[in-house]
Amino acid sequence: MTKRTSAKYKLDRRMGENIWGRPKSPVNRREYGPGQHGQRRKGKLSDFGLQLRAKQKLKGHYGDLTEKQFRRIFADAERMKGDTGENLIGLLESRLDAVVYRAKFVATVFAARQFVNHGHVTVNGQRVNIPSYRVKEGDVIEVRDRSKQLAVVLEATQLAERDVPDYIEADHHKMSATFVRRPGLSDVPFAVQMEPNLVIEFYAQN
Structure with missing residues (x-):
């Protein structure tokens, strides 16, 4: 069982997007993040911030995988022939x-x-x-x-x-x-835009 089951909608709030496309998502009512500082005006994200956000969003969509799990899948995607981003999505969907x-x-x-x-x-x-x-x-x-x-x-x-x-x-x-x-990125019915290319950049630099 994932440790984040009871707080899954906080992921939506934190990302500011309804990442599963569910009608009950609190983002449909409140677009700001959770917690007492959630309504602060958001500054422009750095390249690192954008990459981290893309990784968190993709991890979150699949049940908020642990970093160890996600990194292992990414490593498998890198070893496969073809586009790493497409491979990553295919492995997650598998x-x-x-x-x-x-x-x-x-x-x-x-x-x-x-x-x-x-x-x-x-x-x-x-x-x-x-x-x-x-x-x-x-x-x-x-x-x-x-x-x-x-x-x-x-x-x-x-x-x-x-x-x-x-x-x-x-x-x-x-x-x-x-x-x-095994699907590619364009085949998967994500409710929001996923950017595996930014995930690749994140791991390349960190």
């Missing part, structure tokens, strides 16, 4: 909790992490309870039979606020999804 979230089996990425942790999901028929498990192209992710009638699942499939992206084929009658391909 996480099992991200696939469960994108398939609309649960409402939030935080709920997806808990859902996987509690053993409600199988990959190719085998139970997997590791949210960071890296799904491969063609893998079939299913909600276990005993979990298909859970309220969190039934409510999530009815959400109108987001659609299942085309790199995942989801069947909400069977509660299964196939990871068709």
Whole structure:
């Protein structure tokens, strides 16, 4: 379980953006940050500030990953052939909790992490309870039979606020999804602009 579950909306406030596109986001009502100094006028961010903000936003979107987790994924993206930024997005979207979230089996990425942790999901028929498990192209992710009638699942499939992206084929009658391909930045339905190029610059200089 992530340590930031109870404060996930503070991420929205801190970034000043509704990073998941959810109707309940406090940014829809208050655009300033959390805390007693949240309403102070914001100065122009430095290059470092912009890079750090881009990293925090991307980390936050995937359930506020720890720096160690995020850095490991970035290192894997650097080692792969092709564009590092595109590779980074592809690897983040290949996480099992991200696939469960994108398939609309649960409402939030935080709920997806808990859902996987509690053993409600199988990959190719085998139970997997590791949210960071890296799904491969063609893998079939299913909600276990005993979990298909859970309220969190039934409510999530009815959400109108987001659609299942085309790199995942989801069947909400069977509660299964196939990871068709690893996506690039333009394929992912982010609610706000993500800038993996700034994340690359951040790690190059720090």
